[in-house]
Amino acid sequence: MHNHIQVKENNLYIEGCRATELAEKYGTPLYVLSENSIREKCQMVKNDFLNKYPNTHAAYASKALLTSSLVKLIEQEGFYMDVVSGGELYTAIHAKFPSERIIFHGNNKSLEELEMAVKNQVGRIVVDNLYELEALSTICRALNRKTHVLFRITPGVSSSTHDYIATGKKDSKFGISLDESIIFSAVETVLNDPFITFLGFHFHVGSQIFDNASHVSATEIALELVKKAHEQFGYDFKELNVGGGFGIKYTDSCEPQKIGYFVDAIMATIAAFCKDNEMAMPSVFIEPGRFIVGEAGTTLYTVGSIKKIPDIRTYVAIDGGMTDNIRPALYQAKYQATMAKRPFADTTQTVTLCGKCCETGDILIENLPLPEINSGEIIAVFSTGAYNYAMASHYNKHLIPAMVLVNGDQSNVIIRRETFEDLVQYDEIPGYLK
Ligand code: LLP
Numbered sequence: 165m166h167n168h169i170q171v172k173e174n175n176l177y178i179e180g181c182r183a184t185e186l187a188e189k190y191g192t193p194l195y196v197l198s199e200n201s202i203r204e205k206c207q208m209v210k211n212d213f214l215n216k217y218p219n220t221h222a223a224y225a226s227k228a229l230l231t232s233s234l235v236k237l238i239e240q241e242g243f244y245m246d247v248v249s250g251g252e253l254y255t256a257i258h259a260k261f262p263s264e265r266i267i268f269h270g271n272n273k274s275l276e277e278l279e280m281a282v283k284n285q286v287g288r289i290v291v292d293n294l295y296e297l298e299a300l301s302t303i304c305r306a307l308n309r310k311t312h313v314l315f316r317i318t319p320g321v322s323s324s325t326h327d328y329i330a331t332g333k334k335d336s337k338f339g340i341s342l343d344e345s346i347i348f349s350a351v352e353t354v355l356n357d358p359f360i361t362f363l364g365f366h367f368h369v370g371s372q373i374f375d376n377a378s379h380v381s382a383t384e385i386a387l388e389l390v391k392k393a394h395e396q397f398g399y400d401f402k403e404l405n406v407g408g409g410f411g412i413k414y415t416d417s418c419e420p421q422k423i424g425y426f427v428d429a430i431m432a433t434i435a436a437f438c439k440d441n442e443m444a445m446p447s448v449f450i451e452p453g454r455f456i457v458g459e460a461g462t463t464l465y466t467v468g469s470i471k472k473i474p475d476i477r478t479y480v481a482i483d484g485g486m487t488d489n490i491r492p493a494l495y496q497a498k499y500q501a502t503m504a505k506r507p508f509a510d511t512t513q514t515v516t517l518c519g520k521c522c523e524t525g526d527i528l529i530e531n532l533p534l535p536e537i538n539s540g541e542i543i544a545v546f547s548t549g550a551y552n553y554a555m556a557s558h559y560n561k562h563l564i565p566a567m568v569l570v571n572g573d574q575s576n577v578i579i580r581r582e583t584f585e586d587l588v589q590y591d592e593i594p595g596y597l598k
Contacts, residue, residue, distance in 0.1 A: 168198040176504045180573035183504035187542045192466045193484035195567040201460035206241040212424035225453030228550035233578040235259035250277040304359035314366045319382035368407030376429045387437040405449040412458040414547045415500040454550035461549025478515045485519010486526045487562045504542035509535035
């Protein structure tokens with residue numbers, strides 16, 4: 165399915181590591197991340213975007229997956245990093261990511277988060293609303309620190325993806341609305357603020373997108389705004405950040421586009437606009453998250469109970485579920501899986517792969533074709549690198565899986581396995597209950 169997944173002697177390998185050996189060594193459920201897959205995706209971004217067009221930058225959207233090791237990897241690749249909370253910002257800074265390469269997003273940043281960003285001199289704050297602009301200005305003044313900002317706009321475009329992950333629509337909680345009375349008064353305010361350098365605009369149209377139409381429409385809308393801001397305020401356009409959303413392969417029926425398909429169309433739109441309006445080309449940023457890490461992840465599970473309901477279905481239960489991968493329950497996301505041993509064995513049945521949570525909807529894959537299978541065997545679910553660990557929970561007090569990073573035949577733990585003690589570490593009992 166992916167380059168880093170191979171089958172040798174009837175066994176599944178992730179890079180040079182045999183899946184069953186990883187499961188035995190580190191236990192299950194286990195997130196396995198392929199370092200070379202991540203580096204290959206970064207290289208694709210370099211070939212198709214950064215090295216092809218001058219004055220372009222890529223920020224990894226860390227909400228897809230953030231661990232201290234990943235911060236190191238992204239830093240080595242020379243990318244910027246998009247963070248969206250104090251916690252993500254802390255993780256990046258703690259692992260010594262250069263703060264000038266951090267872009268801070270969020271639709272309701274707290275005063276503490278804004279102060280943390282200003283104090284740490286993050287390179288860019290993407291202001292989402294006027295409340296935030298005012299708060300940021302006050303903080304910069306109080307700390308006597310200058311900061312660079314972009315405005316996130318709501319371009320009012322719809323994308324062909326699940327409603328929950330479409331963010332460009334006018335009716336969205338994200339971004340500044342393009343009603344002229346709102347956006348131009350914000351531009352005027354920011355241009356007159358001596359503590360804030362206004363760099364330009366940002367939008368993000370949605371996630372897991374296969375069609376470039378919404379990116380191109382949103383780019384056109386942002387450029388129209390730039391033109392009007394230039395006419396009204398003499399504003400010179402320095403940066404445009406077109407967000408992420410580039411879709412990946414979850415199952416064999418997904419046919420994702422190359423990153424060039426999106427960025428070529430976006431860059432052509434910007435270049436034509438700048439030529440027509442005699443403006444200098446801005447810096448252009450993209451923010452891929454899922455594209456960088458999604459396909460790199462594989463989750464290994466051990467099969468437990470197998471329940472055959474005659475004439476209805478067979479439930480194959482694994483030792484994880486919606487607590488380590490909420491996406492099927494939340495977005496009806498589809499995944500593909502095979503046995504770690506004999507992955508090519510003839511399939512003899514179609515099963516429902518379910519988790520161990522007390523929820524009927526805790527189903528990872530419906531209609532999964534499998535060979536005969538026994539309890540104790542290992543199943544691998546593919547493309548689980550993005551928004552799996554990042555969205556994991558302790559529901560039912562299940563433990564969140566450990567994560568290993570594989571590179572060739574080397575494997576290293578990058579998130580240690582949790583213990584039951586970890587689960588009660590924040591609990592406190594008031595004296596009168598003891
Ligand atoms: N930039 C901004 C401002 C974003 O809000 C996002 C994602 C990205 C970049 C990266 O998008 P990507 O390239 O990863 O598609 N939990 C959902 C996805 C939510 C995405 C939120 N924002 C899922 O599992 O599908």
